[in-house]
Every structure is written in C-alpha cells, then in structure tokens.
Amino acid sequence: MRRPAPREIVVVGASLAGLRTAEALRAQGFTGSLTIVGAEPHLPYDRPPLSKQVLTAQPDPPGTALPLPAALDARWLLGRPAVGLDLTARTVLLSDGTRLPYDGLVLATGSAARGTPAALAVPPRGVLTLRGLDDALALRAALLPGRRLVVVGAGFLGGEVAAAARQRGLDVTLVEAAAQPLDRAIGSAAGTYVGDLHRAAGIDLRTRTTVTGFRAGANGHVTAVELTTGDTVRADVVLLALGSVPATGWLAGSGMAVDGGVHCDPYLRALRSDGSVVDGVVAAGDVARVPQPLADGARLTLGHWTNAVEQGAAAAATLLATGTPAPFTTVPSFWSDLHGARIRSVGLPAAADEARIVEHDLAGRHLEVAYHRRGRLVGALTIGRTARLAAYRTVLRDHSKPAQKPASAA
Amino acid sequence: MHITVDMNLCESHGQCVFAAPDIFSFDDEDYLAYDAAPADALRDRAEKAAAVCPVRAITVSAGAS
Ligand SMILES: Cc1cc2nc3c(=O)[nH]c(=O)nc-3n(C[C@H](O)[C@H](O)[C@H](O)COP(=O)(O)OP(=O)(O)OC[C@H]3O[C@@H](n4cnc5c(N)ncnc54)[C@H](O)[C@@H]3O)c2cc1C
Numbered sequence: 001m002r003r004p005a006p007r008e009i010v011v012v013g014a015s016l017a018g019l020r021t022a023e024a025l026r027a028q029g030f031t032g033s034l035t036i037v038g039a040e041p042h043l044p045y046d047r048p049p050l051s052k053q054v055l056t057a058q059p060d061p062p063g064t065a066l067p068l069p070a071a072l073d074a075r076w077l078l079g080r081p082a083v084g085l086d087l088t089a090r091t092v093l094l095s096d097g098t099r100l101p102y103d104g105l106v107l108a109t110g111s112a113a114r115g116t117p118a119a120l121a122v123p124p125r126g127v128l129t130l131r132g133l134d135d136a137l138a139l140r141a142a143l144l145p146g147r148r149l150v151v152v153g154a155g156f157l158g159g160e161v162a163a164a165a166r167q168r169g170l171d172v173t174l175v176e177a178a179a180q181p182l183d184r185a186i187g188s189a190a191g192t193y194v195g196d197l198h199r200a201a202g203i204d205l206r207t208r209t210t211v212t213g214f215r216a217g218a219n220g221h222v223t224a225v226e227l228t229t230g231d232t233v234r235a236d237v238v239l240l241a242l243g244s245v246p247a248t249g250w251l252a253g254s255g256m257a258v259d260g261g262v263h264c265d266p267y268l269r270a271l272r273s274d275g276s277v278v279d280g281v282v283a284a285g286d287v288a289r290v291p292q293p294l295a296d297g298a299r300l301t302l303g304h305w306t307n308a309v310e311q312g313a314a315a316a317a318t319l320l321a322t323g324t325p326a327p328f329t330t331v332p333s334f335w336s337d338l339h340g341a342r343i344r345s346v347g348l349p350a351a352a353d354e355a356r357i358v359e360h361d362l363a364g365r366h367l368e369v370a371y372h373r374r375g376r377l378v379g380a381l382t383i384g385r386t387a388r389l390a391a392y393r394t395v396l397r398d399h400s401k402p403a404q405k406p407a408s409a410a
Numbered sequence: 411m412h413i414t415v416d417m418n419l420c421e422s423h424g425q426c427v428f429a430a431p432d433i434f435s436f437d438d439e440d441y442l443a444y445d446a447a448p449a450d451a452l453r454d455r456a457e458k459a460a461a462v463c464p465v466r467a468i469t470v471s472a473g474a475s
Pocket residue numbers: 012013014015016017018037038039040046047048049050051080081082083108109110111112130131132157247250284285286287302303304305306308333334335336337
C-alpha cells in the first residue's frame with residue numbers, strides 16, 4: 001500500500017522519545033513543518049541523572065539538557081499539554097485551546113510517577129515523587145545530611161534514590177512489599193544481590209512490608225511513616241517510588257486503545273480499540289505498548305532510556321514510509337547504578353520463568369545471570385561484566401526476529 | 411573518520427559495542443577499547459553508536475582514516 005508522505009507532523013511529548021523521533025524525521029529527509037508540544041516548560045532533558053548525579057553532585061547539580069541538533073527546525077510549544085485528540089478531523093487540542101492540524105502524529109508523552117495508593121489518605125508535606133527535573137531539584141534540596149529519608153518501593157528508581165541519599169549522609173529506610181527488591185523485574189537471585197548491596201551500604205531495608213499511613217507535625221510536614229509490621233519509622237522526607245503509569249489520560253475518548261500504554265503494532269503504529277491501525281499516528285518511548293518477540297509477542301511498555309531512543313528512530317521511519325515499513329525488533333536493554341555497582345541488562349529478564357546464575361560474587365561486585373523462558377534465552381544481566389552482554393545480545397537478536405514459523409526452536 | 415571517546419564520561423554501558431562491534435569492544439575489566447580511525451565504510455555504525463551512548467561520550471568526525 002502506498003500513501004503520501006506527511007507534510008505536517010506534530011510530536012506530543014518534548015522529551016527523549018519525542019526529540020529523538022523529531023531528529024530522525026529530519027535525518028530521514030522530512031522537510032515539512034514540525035511542531036513539538038510539551039507539558040513541561042523545559043526543553044528536552046535527560047532523566048536518568050535525576051535519581052543519580054542530580055541528587056549527589058556537589059556543590060551544584062550537573063546540567064541535564066539534551067543537545068538539540070542545529071538543523072531540527074522545529075516549532076516548540078512548551079508548558080501547555082495536549083488535552084485531546086480528534087482522529088477524524090486530525091487535530092490535537094492543547095490546554096490553551098489551540099488546535100493543531102497534523103497529517104503525521106507522534107505520541108511520545110512518556111509516563112508519570114504512580115501517586116499515593118488509594119488506600120492512604122492525602123499525604124502530608126514532605127512526601128514526594130520523582131519523575132521530572134523539578135521533582136529532582138526539590139528532592140535534592142530535601143536530602144540534607146543527617147536527615148531521615150524513607151523510600152517506599154525498592155525498584156530501580158527507589159533503590160537509586162536510597163543509594164544517593166546514603167551517599168549524601170542521610171539515614172535511609174527502604175520499604176519494599178516483595179520478598180526482595182526488583183523481584184519481578186530481575187528475579188529473586190539478582191534481587192537478593194541488590195538487597196545485599198543496600199544493606200552493606202547501611203540502608204535499613206524492610207522487605208515484605210508496606211506503608212499503612214503517615215504522621216505529620218503541627219506544621220503539616222511528615223514526621224513518620226507507619227508500616228504493616230506495626231513499626232513506625234521517623235522521617236523528615238518520604239519518597240514514593242511505586243512505579244510509573246503511561247501518560248495516556250489525554251487520549252481518553254479518542255477511540256484509540258490506550259489501557260496500560262498506547263497499543264501499537266510491530267511498526268509502532270497506534271491502534272484503535274477495535275485493533276485497526278490509525279493511519280499516520282505512531283508512538284515511541286515509555287508510552288508505547290509494543291509487541292515483544294521475547295515475551296511471545298505480548299504487548300509491553302518498557303520504561304527504559306535505550307528503548308525511547310531506538311523506538312524514536314523506528315517511529316520516524318514508519319511515519320515517513322510510503323510502502324511497508326520495517327518492524328521494530330531491537331533487543332531491549334536497561335541499566336541502573338547502585339552503590340557503585342553498574343547493573344547492565346539486555347533482553348527481557350522480567351519475561352523469564354527461570355534465572356540461571358553464571359557468576360555470583362558479592363565482595364568482588366560481579367554478577368552474571370542468564371534468563372530463560374521455557375528453556376529459551378530471553379535476557380541477561382550483569383554487574384561488572386558488561387563485556388559479556390554482547391554475546392547474549394547476539395543470541396537475543398536472533399530470538400527477536402519475527403518468527404518465520406510459529407515457536408521457533410533454540 | 412575519527413572517533414574519540416571521553417573516558418571520563420564513559421560508564422561502560424556497552425551500547426556502542428552492541429551498535430558497532432567492529433569499532434568498540436571491552437577488555438575483561440569492562441574498560442572500553444576502540445578503533446580511533448576506522449574505515450569510512452563504518453560511518454553509519456559509528457554514528458549509530460554515538461547516538462545510543464547514554465552519556466554522549468562518543469564523537470565522530472570526518473577525516474582521513
Ligand atoms: C528518575 C529517573 C531515572 C531513570 N533512570 C534510568 C536508568 O538508569 N536507565 C534507564 O534505562 N532508564 C532510566 N529511566 C527511564 C528513562 O528516563 C525513560 O525511559 C525515558 O525518559 C523515556 O522517554 P520518553 O520521552 O518516552 O518519556 P518521558 O521522558 O517521560 O517524556 C515524556 C514527556 O511528555 C510530556 N507529556 C506528558 N503528557 C503530555 C501531554 N498531554 N502533552 C504534552 N506533553 C506531555 C512529559 O511532561 C514529558 O516531558 C529513568 C527515569 C527516571 C524518571
């Protein structure tokens with residue numbers, strides 16, 4: 001099927017995925033008009049440092065701006081979120097009433113921090129979340145040596161903030177509902193390893209524990225956190241690190257399938273609720289829910305930096321393709337830095353049903369785990385052994401090719 | 411083509427090794443080694459490697475190899 005190339009492209013979401021898609025559109029020859037809409041007042045910046053160097057660097061936090069290519073030639077509409085999408089009229093509605101017509105649309109609104117659990121009352125002041133630059137600077141300002149921080153949720157983000165605060169000289173309690181940190185993400189062996197790193201750094205890690213309430217002083221500021229164990233932990237600052245939710249609220253009622261992220265086909269084209277392709281609309285980054293060959297084709301969102309970068313390039317190619325585009329089959333990867341340990345991963349450890357420990361050396365800070373699903377390699381994770389990931393990735397790349405025949409062996 | 415990697419920035423993410431294994435590799439201690447003057451035919455791969463480096467440590471520039 002051939003269709004005309006778009007002349008007027010709107011990108012919604014002015015962060016990593018949106019910027020990389022815009023860059024790729026220009027690099028791939030798009031010369032029409034390009035408008036980038038962002039909810040935040042900021043030009044695109046990088047988020048991984050927000051839970052790391054932005055919290056620890058002294059005396060000043062490092063800059064996080066993403067470089068803008070000189071030849072981008074884009075119109076930036078910042079500080080006004082998109083609030084609606086009309087697929088029939090092909091317009092995006094902004095919060096200030098502006099209607100932007102498009103013939104190509106990129107959905108790159110990422111995700112937001114999951115808020116306070118419904119079971120808990122509105123939290124007092126000093127109970128924070130972390131997703132954006134402003135959140136990170138507020139958290140940084142609150143992390144004063146000698147203070148007490150309680151982090152709720154020992155995932156990557158919560159663990160990194162706990163580690164950063166410990167490095168800054170705070171008393172840190174890390175509360176986790178599961179038996180180990182990162183249990184679902186990387187399995188119990190690697191999760192236990194990470195838990196051991198936290199404890200060795202002097203963090204009070206409380207697993208199989210959740211928060212039942214907050215206490216506040218007369219000034220309305222948090223003073224303590226109440227736990228399911230019956231314990232009360234004193235706190236000057238609390239970070240809720242309960243995961244993230246795809247930012248699809250503005251697409252409600254548009255007719256698109258957006259539960260758990262923007263549903264996409266293997267070409268990153270957005271889908272309607274009835275499963276049909278929305279012509280001229282693609283998604284990239286944290287918001288995109290894309291079939292994953294390593295998870296038997298299940299549609300997953302992946303909240304990882306590299307995913308946003310690689311999907312950006314692929315989404316641009318799909319949008320500009322006049323014939324059949326190429327499916328997106330890149331092997332996922334992510335990283336996390338904890339207490340000086342460089343956690344690096346390829347594939348989809350979370351999709352595994354078995355984790356094989358190849359090397360486990362806590363003192364030497366080495367770890368190598370291979371993840372399998374029904375006997376087939378679906379991921380790998382290392383600490384201090386990044387060199388070994390390339391070989392795993394080569395195997396995973398073969399496993400990520402669209403299956404020629406169902407259930408390929410190996 | 412010339413390649414430089416700012417080793418003060420490099421955090422051994424390995425993305426460049428995945429994208430352009432002909433140019434980038436690791437030693438046993440995860441220290442990055444690379445060919446500073448690869449053949450021009452590898453330009454696309456070198457630029458892909460620079461684009462996927464999370465800390466933007468890689469610079470690719472024109473010049474005789
Ligand atoms: C603190 C932190 C640390 C991280 N560390 C790592 C790490 O170590 N390794 C790793 O692999 N990944 C990490 N990540 C994940 C990585 O940063 C994300 O995968 C990446 O930012 C995704 O890019 P994105 O553009 O899809 O989404 P985002 O970066 O979330 O950007 C989406 C943008 O869209 C805007 N937006 C939302 N709704 C609207 C709307 N209606 N209209 C207009 N604009 C809108 C948002 O304001 C935002 O600017 C981290 C994330 C965070 C928050």
